[in-house]
Amino acid sequence: MAKHYDVAIIGAGAAGMMCAATAAQRGKRVLLVDHAGKLAEKIRISGGGRCNFTNINAGPQNFLSENPHFCRSALSRYTPQDFLALVKKHRIAYHEKHRGQLFCDDSSEQIIAMLKAECDAGGVQWRMPCKVAGVTKSTEGFRIDTDGEPILASNVVVATGGLSIPKIGATDLGYRIAKHFDLNIVETRPGLVPLTFDGPSWQPFVPLAGIALEVDVTTGSKKGKNAKYGYFREDLLFTHRGLSGPAILQISSYWQPGTPIVLNLLPEMDVAEELIGMKMSVKKQLGNILSQWLPTRLAEGLLTGNGLMPDARLPDMADAKLRKLGDAINRWAIVPTGSEGYKKAEVTLGGVDTRELSQQTMMANHVPGLYFIGESVDVTGWLGGYNFQWAWASGVAAGRAIE
Incomplete structure (x- = not known):
C-alpha cells in the first residue's frame, strides 16, 4: 500500500523547496517530487551562476499580475530581510550588485545546498527523478499518478514553474493540473526576454x-x-x-x-x-x-x-x-x-489566475488542500531578484498554512 503524506509538493525548485522546508519544520510529513534528476537547475544557472537570490527593495510595485494586489500579503509576511537572515545563518557570503540586487559571492550551488539542508532538517522525503502524470482528488485526499507507484497525500502543492527555458525541463504540468480542477489560467507568454x-x-x-x-x-x-x-x-x-x-x-x-x-x-x-x-x-x-x-x-x-x-x-x-x-x-x-520566446525568457508571464487562490495561504478557493506557488501563478517580478523573492514568500505562505 502506498505511503500517505501530509503534503506532496510537485516541483523541487526555489518555491517547492522553500515550501517543503517550512512545512516539514512544522512537523508535517512532506514528500518533494520532481521529474529532473538534478536539483534546482534554474537556481544553478541564475545570475550567471551566482544566483541573484533576492532584491532588498522588493515590494508589490515590482510585480505584474492581472490581480496586482494579490502578492502583497505573502511578500509582507516573508521579506527580503527574512531570506537574508537564512542566508546569514548558513554563512553564505553575498554582495549587492545593482539597485538592491543581492548575489552570492561564490556560487548559486550554496543556495541550493542551503535549501536542501533546510529540507533535511525537517525530514523531507524526496522522489527524484519522478514524472507526474496527473493529480486527482477523492474523499481520502489526493492521488498523484507517476511513472512509479502512486503518491497519496492530504495536501498537494504545485510548484512546477512556468514554460521558460525548456532545455532545463520546463513543462506545462502545473497548468494542466489547474485545468483539471477547473481553475482559470491567465494566458501565458514569455517574460524578461530579448x-x-x-x-x-x-x-x-x-x-x-x-x-x-x-x-x-x-x-x-x-x-x-x-x-x-x-x-x-x-x-x-x-x-x-x-x-x-x-x-x-x-x-x-x-x-x-x-x-x-x-x-x-x-x-x-x-x-x-x-x-x-x-x-x-x-x-x-x-x-x-x-x-x-x-x-x-x-x-x-x-x-x-x-x-x-x-x-x-x-x-x-x-x-x-x-x-x-x-x-x-x-x-x-x-x-x-x-x-526570442520561451527558450530565452527568464520567466513566464501569466499562469494560474490568482483570483482562484487565497492570498493568505495560496490554496485554491474551491479545491481545499490544493496549493499553487511560485512561477506557476500569475505573479511575475521584474528582473533583479524579485522572482526569487516571490518564490520564497509564496512557498513560505503555503508551507505555514498546510494542515
Whole structure:
C-alpha cells in the first residue's frame, strides 16, 4: 500500500523547496517530487551562476499580475530581510550588485545546498527523478499518478514553474493540473526576454550588434482602465536579431505585440535643443558631434537610418531636420516583430489566475488542500531578484498554512 503524506509538493525548485522546508519544520510529513534528476537547475544557472537570490527593495510595485494586489500579503509576511537572515545563518557570503540586487559571492550551488539542508532538517522525503502524470482528488485526499507507484497525500502543492527555458525541463504540468480542477489560467507568454526586429527599417541597425548603453525605455499608456505602462532606465544591448540587455528584458514584460517601445538613447540631454544651440559656434560634422555622446557606430547608424550623412556639417542643417534627428534619439519609437520566446525568457508571464487562490495561504478557493506557488501563478517580478523573492514568500505562505 502506498505511503500517505501530509503534503506532496510537485516541483523541487526555489518555491517547492522553500515550501517543503517550512512545512516539514512544522512537523508535517512532506514528500518533494520532481521529474529532473538534478536539483534546482534554474537556481544553478541564475545570475550567471551566482544566483541573484533576492532584491532588498522588493515590494508589490515590482510585480505584474492581472490581480496586482494579490502578492502583497505573502511578500509582507516573508521579506527580503527574512531570506537574508537564512542566508546569514548558513554563512553564505553575498554582495549587492545593482539597485538592491543581492548575489552570492561564490556560487548559486550554496543556495541550493542551503535549501536542501533546510529540507533535511525537517525530514523531507524526496522522489527524484519522478514524472507526474496527473493529480486527482477523492474523499481520502489526493492521488498523484507517476511513472512509479502512486503518491497519496492530504495536501498537494504545485510548484512546477512556468514554460521558460525548456532545455532545463520546463513543462506545462502545473497548468494542466489547474485545468483539471477547473481553475482559470491567465494566458501565458514569455517574460524578461530579448525582443526581435526585422524588415528594411531595421537593416541599418543590424551591424550594431554588441553595442551597449544606458537608456530610458517606455511602452504602453497610462490612460484607460486597464492601461499597462512600463518605464525603466537600464542598459540596452544591440544583438544580431534585435535588442536585449536589462532595459529590454524589463520592458518586454509590459510590451504588447504590435505596439511600439520608445527609447531615449540620451536621457540626460535634449538633443535637438543642444544641436540647434550649437549651430552658430560649432562647425563640426554631425557624425563627429554625435560620436561625442554615443558610440560611433550607433551615431552613424542613427544618421543613415534617418536619411542623413555623417559628414554633413552642423551649420548647414535646417532646424527642422535637427528636431527630427533629436526625436530619433530622444523618442525612438520602434515596433518589435516578436521576442526570442520561451527558450530565452527568464520567466513566464501569466499562469494560474490568482483570483482562484487565497492570498493568505495560496490554496485554491474551491479545491481545499490544493496549493499553487511560485512561477506557476500569475505573479511575475521584474528582473533583479524579485522572482526569487516571490518564490520564497509564496512557498513560505503555503508551507505555514498546510494542515
